[in-house]
Amino acid sequence: MLQARLAFRGDDEMPTPEIEEFARTLVQQVRDAAIRNCDALLEPQAGSPVARRWKSLAESSDLRTVIPDAVDEAVFGVLQAIDQGLLRLKYVSSSGREVDLTEEGQGELSGWYMGSGGWRAMYSAERFVDDFADLGE
Numbered sequence: 001m002l003q004a005r006l007a008f009r010g011d012d013e014m015p016t017p018e019i020e021e022f023a024r025t026l027v028q029q030v031r032d033a034a035i036r037n038c039d040a041l042l043e044p045q046a047g048s049p050v051a052r053r054w055k056s057l058a059e060s061s062d063l064r065t066v067i068p069d070a071v072d073e074a075v076f077g078v079l080q081a082i083d084q085g086l087l088r089l090k091y092v093s094s095s096g097r098e099v100d101l102t103e104e105g106q107g108e109l110s111g112w113y114m115g116s117g118g119w120r121a122m123y124s125a126e127r128f129v130d131d132f133a134d135l136g137e
Contacts, residue, residue: 013106018093022101023112027123031075035126038067068128072114079110 015023041051042058054063081087082101089101101109113119116132 013108015106015108015112016099016104018091018095018097018099019101019104019109019112021093022091022099023109023119024123026075027113027119028125031071031120032124032126034071034074035068038071039064068126072120072128076110076114079105079113083107083109 040046041054082089085102090098091101092098116130120128
């Protein structure tokens with residue numbers, strides 16, 4: 001599935017299974033969890049200082065619309081720093097293989113994450129807007 005999507009976009013290099021595992025974990029355990037946590041702050045029973053501040057802002061706008069965008073920008077920033085070698089991290093896969101994310105990510109982690117049909121579409125159970133979906137048509 002990913003191979004067809006990346007080939008459509010013209011990428012020659014494919015992510016390794018370890019990079020795909022990293023992507024799935026990142027999206028499901030970081031992105032989706034952050035969105036759920038932010039959504040919970042807008043629930044009527046939430047009473048923390050952050051929840052009170054957000055609820056006062058929500059009276060004049062729909063914060064639920066921007067929550068996934070804000071989370072995606074933060075994740076994109078981390079991945080871009082890894083791509084550029086500014087943040088050097090290694091990932092240990094479930095099989096025990098250690099991979100350097102900068103090297104094995106081929107400078108494409110942020111693109112694989114945000115790209116149309118990328119990791120968000122493949123692994124996320126939460127909402128997102130694909131601003132580039134119409135570029136492939």
